Amino acid sequence: MTAVAVVRSIALVGLEPHPVRVECTRASGLPGLRLVGLPDTAVREAGDRVRTAIQRAGLTWPQDRLVVNLAPADLPKVGTGFDLPLAVGLLAATGQVPVGSLAGLFAVGELGLDGRARPATGSLPAAAGARAHGARRLLVPSAAASEAALIDGLEVVPVDDLAETVAVLRGERPARRAAPAGVAPAGTGPDLAEVRGQPVARRAVELAAAGGHHLLLSGPPGCGKTMLAHRMRGLLPPLAVDEALEVAAIHSLAGERAPDQPLDLEPPLREPHHTASAAALVGGGSGIPRPGELSLAHRGILLLDELLETPRWVLDALRQPLERGSVVITRARARVVYPARVLLVAATNPCPCGHLGDPLRACACRPDRVERYRSRLSGPLLDRLDLQVDLRPVDRRHLLGPPDGEGTATVAARVLAARQLAAERWGRPALVATTPTARIRPTVRPAALRALADGLERLGRSARAFDRCLRVARTAADLAGSELVTTEHVEEALAYRLPSLEPAR
Numbered sequence: 001m002t003a004v005a006v007v008r009s010i011a012l013v014g015l016e017p018h019p020v021r022v023e024c025t026r027a028s029g030l031p032g033l034r035l036v037g038l039p040d041t042a043v044r045e046a047g048d049r050v051r052t053a054i055q056r057a058g059l060t061w062p063q064d065r066l067v068v069n070l071a072p073a074d075l076p077k078v079g080t081g082f083d084l085p086l087a088v089g090l091l092a093a094t095g096q097v098p099v100g101s102l103a104g105l106f107a108v109g110e111l112g113l114d115g116r117a118r119p120a121t122g123s124l125p126a127a128a129g130a131r132a133h134g135a136r137r138l139l140v141p142s143a144a145a146s147e148a149a150l151i152d153g154l155e156v157v158p159v160d161d162l163a164e165t166v167a168v169l170r171g172e173r174p175a176r177r178a179a180p181a182g183v184a185p186a187g188t189g190p191d192l193a194e195v196r197g198q199p200v201a202r203r204a205v206e207l208a209a210a211g212g213h214h215l216l217l218s219g220p221p222g223c224g225k226t227m228l229a230h231r232m233r234g235l236l237p238p239l240a241v242d243e244a245l246e247v248a249a250i251h252s253l254a255g256e257r258a259p260d261q262p263l264d265l266e267p268p269l270r271e272p273h274h275t276a277s278a279a280a281l282v283g284g285g286s287g288i289p290r291p292g293e294l295s296l297a298h299r300g301i302l303l304l305d306e307l308l309e310t311p312r313w314v315l316d317a318l319r320q321p322l323e324r325g326s327v328v329i330t331r332a333r334a335r336v337v338y339p340a341r342v343l344l345v346a347a348t349n350p351c352p353c354g355h356l357g358d359p360l361r362a363c364a365c366r367p368d369r370v371e372r373y374r375s376r377l378s379g380p381l382l383d384r385l386d387l388q389v390d391l392r393p394v395d396r397r398h399l400l401g402p403p404d405g406e407g408t409a410t411v412a413a414r415v416l417a418a419r420q421l422a423a424e425r426w427g428r429p430a431l432v433a434t435t436p437t438a439r440i441r442p443t444v445r446p447a448a449l450r451a452l453a454d455g456l457e458r459l460g461r462s463a464r465a466f467d468r469c470l471r472v473a474r475t476a477a478d479l480a481g482s483e484l485v486t487t488e489h490v491e492e493a494l495a496y497r498l499p500s501l502e503p504a505r
Ligand SMILES: Nc1ncnc2c1ncn2[C@@H]1O[C@H](COP(=O)(O)OP(=O)(O)O)[C@@H](O)[C@H]1O
Pocket: 194, 195, 196, 197, 198, 219, 220, 221, 222, 223, 224, 225, 226, 227, 228, 347, 394, 399
């Protein structure tokens, strides 16, 4: 009986990394490979892939009984990332690589039948997890190396195939160095100056970016709703590196990120189509549930264009995660939590034909159709859209004339200053939209509080609207550089509550 060779690896349950020990040994008995430790189908198939890969690489597949234990046994181990540690462990157990080379070594990666190493999904969170669980060296397929090398304090060893892996572990060939993917240069998205007119909507966009408030843009087709929404991304401050890594980890897990892509400090903008399913929006799928658009938009913008074309039950599925800032998906084998702190930007026509309230064209919809259309936007979801704007078409003269509003750089500077003011006040960076109102109230003049209560009563709004309106007023004060929230700020916040979109009660 030989010694047990142990290679460490990482199993991802959602974004959460769990250390796995791949323990390999020779045993007496009939030749063959026995895998224990609750492997799913993909891991069982790994046995076949690894055997073929070892043989194709000109190495020896011994005529022995080989036993592999993936520990801990009670952890769901999904995916193809265990091929590489499995192959290395078997080679060590059969004396083809020195067992001493496995100390402090983690490995994550898939093997093709030809022995080539390919990245498994989630290389970035796996690398972060390896580091957190004490890895010194991480063996990864070359294609995943620059992504893994974004993690500080980890020696990433890229390998093209099993032959290179063996040569490196035997010390016959020096390990290559992985160059980290680097940081993407700041993007130059579309500029806010291209939007003509629409001063109220432009201001709402600025407030939303500064405070992180959800926004609803309603208006006839072609008035600039989508245009404005696309320009919001440029108003948000860039992400810190650790925030950008968190975002990239979600995208890596969802297979939405090329591994050699540089780290993007720009907040994400996700724009799911209105036919997207609830699972595509919120997350789901068989096995370990995958992150949905809501999590892919984490720390950025989720744009729901044509909001009222989206089925109501899909919208309802968004409500709780929006409130909580995370998505919880429970399955028989795993409970997965994905972060989902997004700025929701919703755009909609006011009615099926789009021209309700349009001074230029009469609306062609029957009243009962309008009502059914609007009832899709349930009261509770509407309440969560802190800034609601009714846009009108822009006059042709404005469209043809020179730019009549500020550009992205000017507004983004004000947004940043407002966020800094809020961060100084509360001693840490925090979005006003997620700050408890108990912390905001002491900064509000008593007369302003009364004005808010009176105003909401006039609009027939719920208590939830009170807190949300108060936060918008706080952001208006921050943008004005004012420590105190005054009646003027409250009046502005109240103006962004549309009575017209409220479904009939
Ligand atoms: N306020 C505006 N300023 C400048 N161009 C506009 C404006 N509104 C609409 N447009 C023009 O009309 C096109 C359609 O606008 P879009 O934002 O898609 O409208 P909506 O989403 O409201 O239907 C834009 O690409 C742009 O060329």
